[in-house]
Amino acid sequence: MNSVLLATAARLFKPLLLLVSVFVLLRGHDEPGGGFVGGLLGASAYALDAVTRNTGSARRKLPLAPHVLLGAGLLMAAASGLPALLQGEPFLTAQRYEAALPFALQITLSTVLLFDAGVYVVVMGAALLIMFTLGEEQI
Amino acid sequence: MLTITIAPFLVAILAPAICRFTPRACGWILALLPLGLVLYLASLAPTVWNGQTVVATTSWAPSLGLDLAFRLDGLGLLFALLITGIGVIVVFYSGGYLAGHRHLGRYYVALLMFLGSMLGVVLADNVILLFVFWELTSITSYLLIGFDHEREAARNGALQALLVTGTGGLALLAGLLMAAQITGTYQISGLLAGGDLLRDHPLYPAVLALILLGAFTKSAQFPFHFWLPNAMEAPTPASAYLHAATMVKAGVYLLARLTPALGGTDLWWWTVTLTGAVTMLAGAWLALRKTDLKQILAYSTISVLGILTLLLGIGDEAAWTAMAIYLVAHGLYKGALFLVAGAVDHEAGTRDITRLGGLRSSMPMTAIAALAAGVSMAGLPPMVGFIGKELVLEASMRQQGMITLTAAVAAAGALLFAAAGLAAVRPFFGAAGSPPKDPHEAPLTLWLGPLLLAGSGLLLGLAPGWMNAAAASAAGAIAGSPSPPVKLALFHGFNTALLLSLLTAAAGTALYLGCARLRKLAMPQWGPAGWYDAALDGVMSLAAAQTxxxxxxxxxxxxxxxxxxxxxxxxxxxxxxxxxxxxxxxxxxxxxxxxxxxxxxxxxxxxxxxxxxxxxxxxxxxxxxxxxxxxxxxxxxxxxxxxxxxxxxxxxxxxxxxxxxxxxxxxxxxxxxxxxxxxxxxxxxxxxxxxxxxxxxEHPADSARYFIENSLPLAGGRNVVNVILADFRVLDTLGEVTVIAVAAVGVFALRRLRERPGEKS
Structure with missing residues (x-):
């Protein structure tokens, strides 16, 4: 599709979409959102590129190959279950850690976030792998 | 104990890096792992031999009844020492045997993972955990048999072993789950305590049949024995380790472990004893008809697995003690003979006994190891194999009115005697053969291992008292109750067993001398291997039709x-x-x-x-x-x-x-x-x-209310949907993302499959 409008918009929207996708991932614990939607949004950022130019261009811009994303995401999700084992609790029991930031800010990190990030990466990788694989034929 | 089971897996991850860094020394470095495990287990041994058990449990998924529960008792310790002890030798031997191989790192990954899985099998105290490790040994065995994956025979052998033991593994899973349902516990020690419940249950025959199927396929019992000779495509040290000393004994271990729960019935006695007896005779007979060193050893291993199974079928104190001693004796001499076969193959370029002979002058150290191990295999003093064989004969004689059983054991003894001659004497004595390579002594890494194993066999034969405590506590663990002390001795006095030993030695010598004629005897060309091929073809054509x-x-x-x-x-x-x-x-x-x-x-x-x-x-x-x-x-x-x-x-x-x-x-x-x-x-x-x-x-409102009320206090999240997905039911989600990943890879693979004709890259 050779549309100047779309191509220009895509260039602006892509970083925005990626940002939003991470935002959606992070807010998922308390507000609507989460790793699954986040991952799909992240994939759609590259889908936009694939539609306006071609899948090859989108693939080149992706820092990691989609199948690497798949493996990395699964590893992250599975690894999020390990800290619980060190505490003698069942695999995948959520662990929370309070961390103090400068400027008297307090942040709570948990293994759930790591798990959700893993889901994000897997979903993004899966969506992109399927899209690239199916879309590449016509080039 | 979780640590010693996980450690081999962690080291396996590092193995390729170590092998790349120092390809010459990595065998010795990696052998430190099993050495450390041996020392650790030895430090626990006095406790266990005093009749205590060491238990360690970590929660894994308690809501599924799955705990990382480990338990070390006499039986587990015996197997664990065998696994780690022979593991030390196999690991450093492999470094010399596969020196310079470009996939040495890959080999060590599979070998060390196998070591960990096998330890897991003998230490697990949870049926699911046992099954997981059991399957892992099948998978690592597949990888090792198919290590030389560019040869079709290796690929076929690997697939056959995987299919046969994998099918048995599924049956085992079903049997274990049924047993766990009947007794109401997934803990093996709990399951054993509920033995009466199991034996009186109407489903007992089905449970027994399924579990026996798992054990018999793994331990290559007739009619599933055919995969073991084909598994000899593995690199020789892997064959020595997996397909002689340890993995094939997993089935024997399972039978021994579950004896308090399933044993003691007529059904058990007849099925297990008969299967063992048939396997014992068939294996020993077929061993004599082979000319490849590894094939001879493989069939004789099948025969020994039959003997061990037969002893568990008999199931009394004498049989269990004999099982424990014969298990150790076999591990030592068969491991040594396989490693010798590897050294001979390495230096002379062939394993065909008709082309080998007189190697004792060119390979003296290897010859000494072979001879010592061969004497043990033949069941002659002063080796531990002699003690083992005497105990087996005595155990068979204690069965009232079972003279045929004793006769069968004696006949197998004679056949194994002859096989020992073929494997350990024939290549090293007599006239020089015509090997493709000019033979010379193997390097230290290749003769030290077999010499150590054979030397241990001699040591234990001369000082059998060292095994008293181990044998008694293993027999006690099989019995499920403390067992009377065992007193082993090399010489039992002039009794019927000794007389039978003399007879088997004489018959064995005759068989050895006449084995060339035996090989010419016509044998029917059908057998279980043919059934396997037919079944495989049937599945394939069914799949093709429905596709x-x-x-x-x-x-x-x-x-x-x-x-x-x-x-x-x-x-x-x-x-x-x-x-x-x-x-x-x-x-x-x-x-x-x-x-x-x-x-x-x-x-x-x-x-x-x-x-x-x-x-x-x-x-x-x-x-x-x-x-x-x-x-x-x-x-x-x-x-x-x-x-x-x-x-x-x-x-x-x-x-x-x-x-x-x-x-x-x-x-x-x-x-x-x-x-x-x-x-x-x-x-x-x-x-x-x-x-x-x-x-x-009307929705059962409880679950919805539970999630809504506990989302914030328990999981610290206000988005209930997300908390359910990523916290309460996180295991489900982990499964789902795995499915997503697999589906994506599937799409990718299918697409690539279509591209292959005319593909340029």
Missing amino acids: RILQNGYLRYYLLTMIAATVGLTGYAIARLTALPLGANLGDVQFHEVVLVIVILVSVAVAVRSPSSVTAVAALGVVGLGMALIFVLFGAPDLAMTQVVVDILTVVLLVLVLHSLPQVSRPTKPGPRFRDASVASSAGLLIGLLVLGTAAI
């Missing part, structure tokens, strides 16, 4: 089949209900909802009627967005968000592939049109009914 029907290459028929099947099966289930509750409440429908529904209906009509595919896809997108709006209106923002993004991506995907899809003209004939329309509308009708039905069911 031709179901996967005919037309996407629209796939869709038709899937939808029609769903409608048919679900519809059948609904039709069986006497009354279908419908929860339609049309009273409070709002105006904007009606508008939304009309928009969706119009888009559906456009999608169905439009002649252009692009228009149809766009219309479908509108339907999806309409659905998302409905989700928003009914307070499911998470669902709406996901629906929108999925919808967009689907449309993008369709647009991307639309060009490459074949231009399908819509069916014009009334027949196909009617078929498609009826399948589509019945699917819609069914889903509609299901939604209405679901709305009518």
